[in-house]
Every structure is written in C-alpha cells, then in structure tokens.
Amino acid sequence: MKLRVLVLGAGFGGLELTSILSDEIGDKLDLTLIDKNDSFIFGFSKLDLMFGRKPLEEVRLAYRNIVKPGVKFCQETITSIDPQARRVITDKGTYDADVLVIALGADYDVNATPGLAQGGHEFYTVAGAERLRDVISNFSKGHAVIGVTSTPYKCPPAPTEAAMLLHDYLLKRGLRDACTISLVIPSGLPIPPSPEISQELIEAFAERGINFIPERYVTALDPKRCVAILDDNRELPYDLFLGVPKHQVPQVVAESGLVEDGWIPVERKDLKTRYPGVYAIGDVTSVGTSKAGVYAEGAARIAAAGIVAEMEGKENLEMYKGIGTCYVEFGDDRVARVDMDFFSGPSPTGNFAEPSDAVGNEKKEFAAKRRARWFGL
Numbered sequence: 001m002k003l004r005v006l007v008l009g010a011g012f013g014g015l016e017l018t019s020i021l022s023d024e025i026g027d028k029l030d031l032t033l034i035d036k037n038d039s040f041i042f043g044f045s046k047l048d049l050m051f052g053r054k055p056l057e058e059v060r061l062a063y064r065n066i067v068k069p070g071v072k073f074c075q076e077t078i079t080s081i082d083p084q085a086r087r088v089i090t091d092k093g094t095y096d097a098d099v100l101v102i103a104l105g106a107d108y109d110v111n112a113t114p115g116l117a118q119g120g121h122e123f124y125t126v127a128g129a130e131r132l133r134d135v136i137s138n139f140s141k142g143h144a145v146i147g148v149t150s151t152p153y154k155c156p157p158a159p160t161e162a163a164m165l166l167h168d169y170l171l172k173r174g175l176r177d178a179c180t181i182s183l184v185i186p187s188g189l190p191i192p193p194s195p196e197i198s199q200e201l202i203e204a205f206a207e208r209g210i211n212f213i214p215e216r217y218v219t220a221l222d223p224k225r226c227v228a229i230l231d232d233n234r235e236l237p238y239d240l241f242l243g244v245p246k247h248q249v250p251q252v253v254a255e256s257g258l259v260e261d262g263w264i265p266v267e268r269k270d271l272k273t274r275y276p277g278v279y280a281i282g283d284v285t286s287v288g289t290s291k292a293g294v295y296a297e298g299a300a301r302i303a304a305a306g307i308v309a310e311m312e313g314k315e316n317l318e319m320y321k322g323i324g325t326c327y328v329e330f331g332d333d334r335v336a337r338v339d340m341d342f343f344s345g346p347s348p349t350g351n352f353a354e355p356s357d358a359v360g361n362e363k364k365e366f367a368a369k370r371r372a373r374w375f376g377l
C-alpha cells in the first residue's frame with residue numbers, strides 16, 4: 001500500500017514538501033497536491049508586477065509542469081476539511097488521506113479597513129499588483145502613502161521595499177521632486193530582529209526623502225477627503241495609497257475547527273497539529289516565525305522528514321529552527337540579505353549582508369533554484 005498524502009495548497013510550503021516526499025519516497029507515495037489556481041507566483045514577483053518590471057506571463061509558474069514520481073496535481077477549490085477523519089472535500093470531489101498537510105497560506109480581508117477598497121489599493125494579491133501597474137504609471141505628482149493596516153502580515157520587509165522601489169521608479173521618470181512618499185509600519189524598526197539592516201534602511205529613507213512613520217497602523221481611509229487615518233487619529237492626506245490589508249486564514253480553514261486565535265496552532269518542533277496525521281505549515285499557522293515563504297519552506301522540510309520517519313518507523317530527529325534568508329530590495333538592483341534565526345535565542349536575530357548587486361544575483365539564483373526543484377523549469 002502506498003502512503004496517501006494530501007497536500008492542501010501549492011505555495012512555498014506545499015511545493016517544497018511535495019518535492020521532498022517525491023524525491024525521497026516517490027515509489028511508495030500516492031500524493032495529491034491541490035490548489036485552486038493554475039500557477040504559482042513568488043510573493044516578491046508582485047513587486048515586479050506593480051512597478052512594471054516584469055509582465056504576468058513571465059512570473060507565472062504553471063502547475064502543469066509538475067511531473068514527479070508519486071505526485072498528482074489537481075486544480076480544485078477546497079470547500080471542507082475534516083481533520084479528525086482526514087477527509088477533504090473540493091468543488092470536484094472527496095479525498096481521504098493517511099497524512100494531511102495544510103499549507104493554505106494567509107488570505108486578506110480588504111474590507112476590514114474602512115475605505116481601503118474604495119479609496120486605496122493593495123499590492124498583496126496578484127490582481128492588486130496588476131492593477132497598480134497602471135495606477136503607478138499614471139501617478140506623477142502628490143503624496144504616496146504606503147501603509148500597513150494590521151499584524152501579522154506577510155514578508156514584513158515588503159512595504160519598505162515598495163517604498164524604496166517607488167522612489168526609484170519616480171526618480172527614473174524625473175517625477176520624484178513632484179512627489180512625496182510616506183511609509184507607515186507597526187514596528188519601531190523596519191526589520192526589528194536586525195538593528196543593523198534597520199539602521200541602514202532608516203538612513204536610506206533619510207537619503208531618499210522617504211517619510212518614515214514607525215509604530216503606527218493605518219486604521220481607515222476617508223476616500224472623500226483622500227485622507228489616511230492612523231491609530232493615533234493622525235490624518236495623512238494622500239493622492240495614492242498602497243496598503244497591506246488585514247491577513248486571515250482562508251475561510252475553509254476557519255471552518256475546519258483547527259484554528260485558535262486566528263491561526264492553526266502547531267507543535268513548533270515538528271509542525272504537527274493536535275489531530276493525528278495532520279500537519280500544518282507556513283503562513284496558515286501561528287508557529288512563531290514571520291509569515292514568509294522561506295519559513296514555510298523550512299517548515300515543509302521538517303514536516304516531510306517527520307512523514308518519512310513515521311513511515312519508516314523511525315524517530316524524527318530533525319527539529320524546526322525557524323531559520324531563513326530574507327532578501328530586501330533597496331532599489332537600483334541592489335539587494336541586502338538578512339539571515340534570520342527565530343528560535344535559537346530568547347528573541348529572533350538577523351545577520352545582515354550589505355545591499356549589493358551580488359546579493360541581487362543571489363536572490364535571482366534563489367528563485368531559479370526553486371523553479372527548477374519544484375517545476376523542472
């Protein structure tokens with residue numbers, strides 16, 4: 001009998017776990033990978049889309065390219081998850097599994113921030129980033145506000161990167177003097193675990209004239225007056241608002257009985273949920289790292305090791321460490337690197353490599369390796 005594994009969600013976590021299981025136990029595996037979309041897009045590609053650096057066709061990685069031993073991809077929408085029975089229902093059928101892995105990521109609730117849908121833009125969905133390409137190319141003067149509306153949110157450096165890339169974009173078009181840029185984030189530092197990169201970023205904001213507003217949220221927009229309202233009731237008039245919307249688990253996860261305090265709790269060491277044979281990895285969990293692809297991927301490695309060890313009747317000696325490399329765009333193709341470690345010490349730490357073209361190339365290599373490993377491209 002082959003091991004029936006159901007992987008829900010073909011994002012960073014689901015793709016990595018599927019690839020590892022196929023490599024290691026492909027001949028004994030009956031794995032079904034389910035996603036509602038037909039293709040994967042790296043989170044950072046949304047920045048490429050909104051600033052017109054790449055077209056959508058160039059950044060889409062089609063799931064039909066997944067050809068791996070023991071793996072079948074199904075483009076279906078999951079409508080029900082029963083973790084007790086390890087049974088999943090989709091718009092096309094019902095699946096039962098020996099092992100269930102939930103890797104459904106985080107969804108957004110744009111309407112949780114009054115006025116955002118009517119008076120602003122979000123750049124966290126592909127559709128939002130696509131819409132912004134035209135909006136940004138028509139923005140020629142006034143105040144651009146980039147603002148976070150709640151925590152947690154994916155890839156904490158992303159709003160900072162958006163501010164730096166907007167500066168670059170406007171500068172190259174000779175429009176920078178006609179525009180102001182403000183960045184509103186909830187933390188005191190741009191990347192709190194790394195004071196070094198945070199300092200570098202704060203200096204970069206000052207050099208570029210980016211108005212940095214730390215320790216604040218945008219709680220609402222008043223579209224009639226074109227004003228962003230912060231959590232201290234301060235008002236920021238804007239001409240262009242780029243927001244990070246409220247994050248939440250997908251509806252089907254919320255209804256599964258797996259969620260506590262907004263996210264799926266898991267054992268930090270092995271990513272197991274409280275249901276036997278059910279793992280959860282990545283943004284959908286409250287494991288304790290930031291929400292980012294590199295951590296989803298690291299969690300996938302540990303969950304995969306646990307699944308293989310259990311199948312072989314061995315003990316899983318690998319533990320999830322919450323380690324991952326984040327790349328931070330400074331504009332002009334210069335990228336910095338932060339090697340994050342969430343769980344080794346009493347609080348998260350990050351080692352920093354200065355922004356450079358070389359690290360920019362490393363980031364390209366990061367993407368290329370995953371294209372090859374997950375999609376054979």
Ligand SMILES: Cc1cc2nc3c(=O)[nH]c(=O)nc-3n(C[C@H](O)[C@H](O)[C@H](O)COP(=O)(O)OP(=O)(O)OC[C@H]3O[C@@H](n4cnc5c(N)ncnc54)[C@H](O)[C@@H]3O)c2cc1C
Nearest residue numbers: 009011012013036043078104105155282283292293294296
């Ligand atoms: C602008 C931006 C920049 C970013 N930059 C980086 C970066 O530089 N580095 C980094 O590591 N991370 C970055 N991220 C974050 C990264 O994209 C996410 O944290 C990562 O994708 C999470 O992986 P995951 O596997 O948990 O979920 P996801 O990759 O989100 O995958 C979840 C999958 O589940 C599917 N799904 C959801 N609900 C259903 C359903 N009901 N039925 C079927 N399928 C469903 C979705 O279609 C999706 O494919 C960035 C994100 C953004 C928005």
